Amino acid sequence: MSMRRFKGQVLPAARQNNPIIHRPFQSTPDYYTKLIETYARDRELHPARLLHAHLITIGSARSTHLASKLIALYAACGQIAHARKVFDKIPQTNIRRWFALIGAYARCGFYQQAIDVFWEMQRKVSRPNKIVIPSVLKACGHLSDLKTGKKIHAVVLRFSFEFDAFVSSALIDMYSKNGRVEKAQQVFDMMVEKDLVALNAMVSGFAQHGLAREALRLVEKMQLLGLKPNLITWNSLVSGFSQKGDEALAYRIFNLMWVNGIEPDVVSWTSVISGFVHNFQNNKAFHTFKQMLSHGLCPTSNTISSLLPACAAVTDVKRGKEIHAYALAIGVEEDVYVRSALVDMYAKCGFIYDAKALFCKMSQKNTVTWNSMIFGYANHGYCNEAIELFNQMKMEDDKKLDYLTFMAVLTACCHAGMIELGESLFYLMQERHGIVPRLEHYACMVDLLGRAGKLTEAYDMIKAMPMEPDLFVWGALLGACRNYGNIDLAEVAAKHLSELEPESAGNNLLLSSLYADSGSWGNVARLKKMMMKNKLRKLPGRSWMEAA
């Protein structure tokens, strides 16, 4: 394809913007590299295809360097098949081509593909290249695939890669992300020269597992070793403590950053905001968000999706809309996390049609998107819509169904009194999808059976539970007994509830009203006496509404 061929012609818009065509004399490998990197950063598939065609024409597409860049470009655009085609064109003797593919997949979030290609490499190459190991371990961490992570560790040991700092840090991270902090520590302790990345991976591992003392002690040790904690060290502490519910400690560490001359970045602020939201400190979250803006920092999609649940929690749709507008203004509204959080926020605030409109507009939906919408319908009494959406989700991609999807659809069945459907879904969840029922599912099923008056079946289900029933399970049974006047089972449920919740008066009052309904005044008096003796008082319920 000659550049001159286009001279004087009216080109389609995409081609008019194509810098290759307008600047033919800069067409050096370095120029193409920069162009590919720009297209990868902006995920521009169409110009990328044109450029690839051009490189094929001029015979440069098989250069290992440019081909590796093209693989990264296609992976960034989500074009796995194209990435693979470019990989297949690189001469098979070139060992680095494996890294080009595995590394690109891992960087772009195609974790399972990265692992699959690694095993393919293992089958085809006698000695693996250690440079791919960190990328594959990263994939295992993100997928919570400890089994594969351990197999990779075995490969590391077989080929004596354990002395590589990159490999060790990646192992520490993989074990930490899979909840095996003690294994991470073993790898860390074995390292002869501990660098900042390994230390940060270990600090993060401790902090994310609630081991605040160990994390802080390691930071002190780091300083004794002459390593200065960097922004990532500080952010690991802030985020770890926030996630483990110690938002006050996270905030203290965050404030210490200023004292220590570290400039908190958007990650630091987002971690603090997220900590406040998860610990129901919504006003503090909003206040911190405002402070962050006043410091001149621009929020990211992570910040926005962290903050939206705070609006949902207090059904503050006005603030939710403001944040929605903000997301549009900064160009992150199309992010799937942001949109899922928006769907949830609108649904929880009662704006179910806005939630639906947004949901329908989304071309990319993840499990949370579907679950939020199904919960939204179920909680607003649109049970048929919830069930219909569940069926649609199952048809489109049944791998996306998780335990919360079934919670959502079972809630819909419960509200609509659809016992048979609820029972069949409870069965389907286990047999077809291999999802082990949790306490919440049992509570839902007991509620479903109880509301339909099937009290014996509900009690049989409780007795067959493989774990100890909790407040919600017994509470559902007691509520059903109240509705159907079953005193014997109500007494059983109330007894368990008083053991689980000894200071609560509500359950005894429910039982008392059941006795009263049946004219059992002696029992009413006995219960009242017991409550007075134990100083049990019903706390008044509270609710609020937003005034226009």
Next chain:
DNA sequence: TTAGGGTTAG
């Protein structure tokens, strides 16, 4: 090639 932030539950 390795280390830090995000959405759904009764």
